[in-house]
Amino acid sequence: MKKVVKSIIGLTLIMTIISGCSGGKEVKQTQKTEPVNLMSPSELTTLDTSVMLDFPDAIVQTAAFEGLYALDDNDQLIPAAAKELPKISEDGKTYTIKLRDDAKWSNDDPVTAADFEYAWKKMIDPKNGYVYSFLVADTILNAEEISEGKKSVDELGVKATDDQTLEIKLKEAKPYFTSVLAFPTFFPQNQKFVEKMGTNYGTASENVIYNGPFTVENWKQTDLSWDLKKNEKYWGHSDVKSDNIHYEVVKEASTALNLFEDGQLDIATVTGELAKQNQNNPDYHSYPTATMNYIRLNQKRKDKDTPLKNENLRKALALGIDKENLVNNIIADGSKPLYGAVTEGFVSNPETGVDFREEAGDLMKYDKEEALKYWALAKKELGDKITLDLMVTDDGSYKKMGESLQGSLEKLFTGLTINVTALPTETALNLSRESDYDMFLIYWTPDYQDPISTLNMLRTGNDRNYSNDKYDKLLDEASQKYATDQKMRWETLIAAEKEGIKNTAGMIIISQNQQSVLQNEQIKGVNYHTFAAPLTLKNIYKEAK
The missing domain is CATH 3.40.190.10 (Periplasmic binding protein-like II)
Structure with missing residues (x-):
């Protein structure tokens, strides 16, 4: 959670x-x-x-x-x-x-x-x-x-x-x-x-x-x-x-800022342009976290396959998001683009001390040409017009991110329509549990200090209907076969992340959050x-x- x-x-x-x-x-x-x-x-x-x-x-x-x-x-x-x-x-x-x-x-x-x-x-x-x-x-x-x-x-x-x-x-x-x-x-x-x-x-x-x-x-x-x-x-x-x-x-950063300046809040979360504007404020503080923003891609909704069942479509979308631009110019709160499911600075190799993200490398960086190639393949298989719903929470920063993704992806991919819906967090999370969505822009913080806390999200039986026998086997090997072999367990978890994020685009990773506040x-x-x-x-x- x-x-x-x-x-x-x-x-x-x-x-x-x-x-x-x-x-x-x-x-x-x-x-x-x-x-x-x-x-x-x-x-x-x-x-x-x-x-x-x-x-x-x-x-x-x-x-x-x-x-x-x-x-x-x-x-x-x-x-x-x-x-x-x-x-x-x-x-x-x-x-x-x-x-x-x-x-x-x-x-x-x-x-x-x-x-x-x-x-x-x-x-x-x-x-x-x-x-x-x-x-x-x-x-x-x-x-x-x-x-x-x-x-x-x-x-x-x-x-x-x-x-x-x-x-x-x-x-x-x-x-x-x-x-x-x-x-x-x-x-x-x-x-x-x-x-x-x-x-x-x-x-x-x-x-x-x-x-x-x-x-x-x-x-x-x-x-x-x-x-x-x-x-x-x-x-x-x-x-x-x-x-x-x-x-x-x-719920709105602008409201939080006004309340802070009026003395009615002693700590105010600021995001986007407000965070950027206040970075020289002596009351500004930024805390590193292991929280990532990502997009869940649901492959079956109400017992019917969604377009996201198509691997080429998932890869097109994942490669078609300019994370540098989105994070630096839209989120703009000190967060970092993230190129893998396991966040930077969260967990290190138990034998060498090397950070997981450094050792696993960058996965699915923005590549417009590759994205368009996968889009062309997806259209051959799904038709020239593809419509997807994007659900976001009604937190101001997520609405802004959702609208930015809608505009940039529709501009890049001819024939794509994205409908953005902003809902209260609890409502959105309940709909996601019921797999009643196409795409869901949301955040994730590991429940415990291990890569598998995050990687388990894509294990078969999840609420986005992603299933991959090779991925499951890698997680099983890390959990069972190599449970007490630190070196092999680590290598297997790195391989699992690559299989889920790069080889099959099971979900789209956006950014690693930085907590920006006025305090x-x-x-x-x-x-x-x-x-x-x-x-x-x-x-x-x-x-x-």
Whole structure:
């Protein structure tokens, strides 16, 4: 899920300083800071970690709940609900994790290993049909068979051996598995409370209990604002510097800029021309991310093949996009053109330290002549007139990108018509799940720190109906045959990316995002990440003037 940070969050801080005084007594000296308001470019859809859809969900859920592990400000895994890093068996297939004994839910129930076992079994239960169940299916023993209805949920390879011990069995060694556990899909849930709430669980802030640094207040589904309040029952509450955090949904960069200049926002996401204009502003900051913008190419819609089933058409479109122009002149926020599915600076060769993108090279660079050759072949097979729908989210920058792609591709390819539709993010994501689209311009952030997190998008069974036996075989070899052979696994993943992106144009990669913001100099502790939740709030605060 995935996905430069497209959501920024806000807070109000009251810092309490305890100092000694005469007589041996302690007094609390309260230093109040002015309120802080930050923004999210789209709505929060749910507080049920099983149903998470998008950036705001991941960010808020990571603030309100706590998994076994979290990320520090250098993207390194640190124990959270777990007491220590896992003990891993010699074959890499069994993980034993000890939990903290002082973790509580906001209703005072203890957080136990059974809470994790329950949440993961709920996640993989096929009757629920959760989007992110694939993360469980890809990793844990028997999960895939359970998701297909071939085995019972009780056979999932996870077991609470006592209140503070969780044993996890994987279907094969997964060198990245610990990083998966920082993703909200693997957060705990209190079975008694969830079952008491029934279908209302996660739909409003009062229908949830929390085990993370904050609790959520003043929210129900469809609301455009919500608050986070410091969770006094959280085991590490003394390290949480913010008492209150406030969100407002702001979808247009121009609106965000105006609110920032008026003092109503303390961090504002800026894109396009506004980002370019503000690059010399002392409040301007740009953060690297592992998020890419790309176009999903759906090959079957409502049980009927789309024109994108044609490989020549897919290659024409992929080679016909001038990414340099689009990124530098249309997006214009410091993002970079990207020539592969795995982003630069995300993961390195475990033996040599060479970055994946550097080693894999550039795939599908703009080539007008080659694009026109493939277009001619596509027209021979599909006819002289080809019409495609392009779905984008109603975020201002994506609408602008969609319109630019529409104009440039229609100009390059005679006979091509592209219809652009901008929809709310949740609506667009739901349509994509149902494969009810032709092309979908969207973003992606890896769920965990490994190339296969992104490459799995094109494995057979995806919502864009791309299927390639050679590609699947390469991913299977990387996951199974070479699971413990780092050199061969790495080479196989590079080969898989080439097969999916260059040889068959399974999707069109556009750019690697840079998070560009205007930030009040008083704001400290903003931690951006390249996987899991793109932003964490535990350390954020507003420094007093």
